Amino acid sequence: MALQLTISHLRFRYATASEWVLQDVSLDLRGGEFVVIAGTSGAGKSTLLNCVNGSVVVYGEMHGQIALNGVALTGQPVAQIARSISTVAQDAEGQIVTLRVEDEIAFGCENLGFTPEAIQQRITRSCALLDLNPDQATSTLSGGGQQRLITAAALAMGTHVILLDEPLANLDAVGTARLLDTLRDLASHGALVIVAEHRLDVILPYATRLIWIEDGRVTLDLPHDEALRYVQRLIRRMTVVSVPDRQMPSDIAIELDSVSAGYAAVPVLRDITLTVRQGEQIVVLGENGCGKTTLLRVIAGLLKPQRGRLRYGLDRLRPLSRRIGYVFQSPNSQLFMDSVRAEIAVQAESAELVDEVVSLFGLASLSDRHPQALSTGQKRLVAVAAMVAMRPDVLLLDEPSVGQDARGVERMLAALGALRQKWGLTLIVVTHDWRCASAFGERVIWINQGVIYRDGDASMLPDYFLRAYPCRDEVNR
């Protein structure tokens, strides 16, 4: 019998909220499908996945039915549902239970009662599929490595339904292509793959169906070809709002001369020579672990170069933290005040700038909300806004589009573009996201194994992205 997951008139609301996150969602999903669930931030994508795996039920009120092959899942314990549906949730680091890669992959299989021989086979296969070393300590994995590990652990359980919540968030181009190939292969062998994801241009070429959720309702349900056309329209809209050009001043903002840097005795960056001029807009690309974040940390003064010289050509009367703003990959550690407005105001240059930033980033309606209670995309927007309110000369952004829907990315790009026009803000952006790279990439620096492999303009972008995504031209055609 072909696999069938049926969701009928599903409604859900959290115990702490009066509004329904999901409102009358009905879907009929079949084995062999690779379904992408997309929509704006907070639209209910993760909640839908968590209703299917049963993990959200204890947090609120759920109505409707979810059935797998005619058997109701509603009311079953999560661990029971996990025997037929595996899940890769967000926060990869927090989901790792054990100390070694092979043990992490084995964990789910042990709970399902597989024999040690079968577990060994699954570990070998999963590690090969997702490029993992079974003997590696889990504490030494990069963000991308952690994401690949929890995905491998879920795949090794061998269920026929796989749910993935933003699995591409920390993956580089090669890791993304590898994962998507694997998922497409699983679907082609009869599995049902359901992925909640914002990076539609990357994932849709692999998918068979797009489901768009808006305010808790399914507003679009498109097959592959129509979905691609829909994304084309979204990409064109992105191009319209990309940051406007600006006459580039010639003053040097930052200069790295033969800089090597790393952790303990291990050099991550080697012999980096780079000049950043004021007002420049730079995108830094490269595979996981190549040294992109290390470069930002060196520039921000958080990591001292082991060798070489770093010089700032900025207004030296202001402290470095005022001249260089840095928004981390995960904004949680940068948000600590009790309201969005207080967060932006805490180290702001002036009250006027706070008002301007709140308005520019479209945060007026969230002003009184607690920053930690916002969605991932909204948190990131607040972290960028708080940093911008310090009026830095240079702003470093590490993966600014993770967790952001197209609207959030557009808003951030427009705000940063306006500030760049106004005071010549220099932007250095690390990203794996085509949307972000194409919008920010006036100058593109490609780092490979700790050295600058190429330094050029936006024409380099297709070389980088197309090499890993052979299907991307389907979207761009």
Added chain:
Amino acid sequence: MFQRLWLASVAQPLHPLLSVACAAVALTFGLLLRDATTLLTFVAGLGLIFMMVGYGVLLARIARIVIPLAALIGVLAALFGGGMSGGLMTFGRINLLGLTTAFAWTIDPTQLARALRQAGAPPLVALSLLITVRSIPTLVGEAVRIRDAMRVRGLSLRHTPLRILYRALVVPLLIRVLTLSESLALALETRAFTGDPCATIYRPVALHGRDYATLALMVILMSGVAGTQWLFN
């Protein structure tokens, strides 16, 4: 980090439960000895067993740190009222403590968790052990991120009001601990963990010849030392 270093120095660690038992018994036994010569003989014998079962490199590393420290404290103990005998007892006990602690530190937590499950301990106990060890680098990483976040926001201990400083330190850490526990709970459930004691154990831990040999040598050593002490008292 230290544990990785020590583990790397031992090619084949002993059975984890045997390691725990040996460390605990040797420490208790050694602390009960009241004669300096007997204690030092016991410590030397323990060191010899360590070397015989493949812990020689580890022993050399420990000795470099522990012996000078024990000698210094032993001399101080002798000078400040303990006399020669008191100094030697202190020297012997610190060496014993270093030896048995390091012995216990070479235990791989994953192996210990498996051994506990095989011994019939509830799976949740073994898992809690792993999760505790696993959480340490995550929380250390978070502490580093918080320190960096404070630096990039220009918050310093000297110039920032306490009401902001405490928020910058405590709120992100608290949030991380809460999200971590939520993520872990979700990870356990979605990977079908029910605490079922019948779940398979991938790579069960077995007792090998070396484990039996260690056990026998420990028994011989302790019997010999105890017998000698009984004879001379």
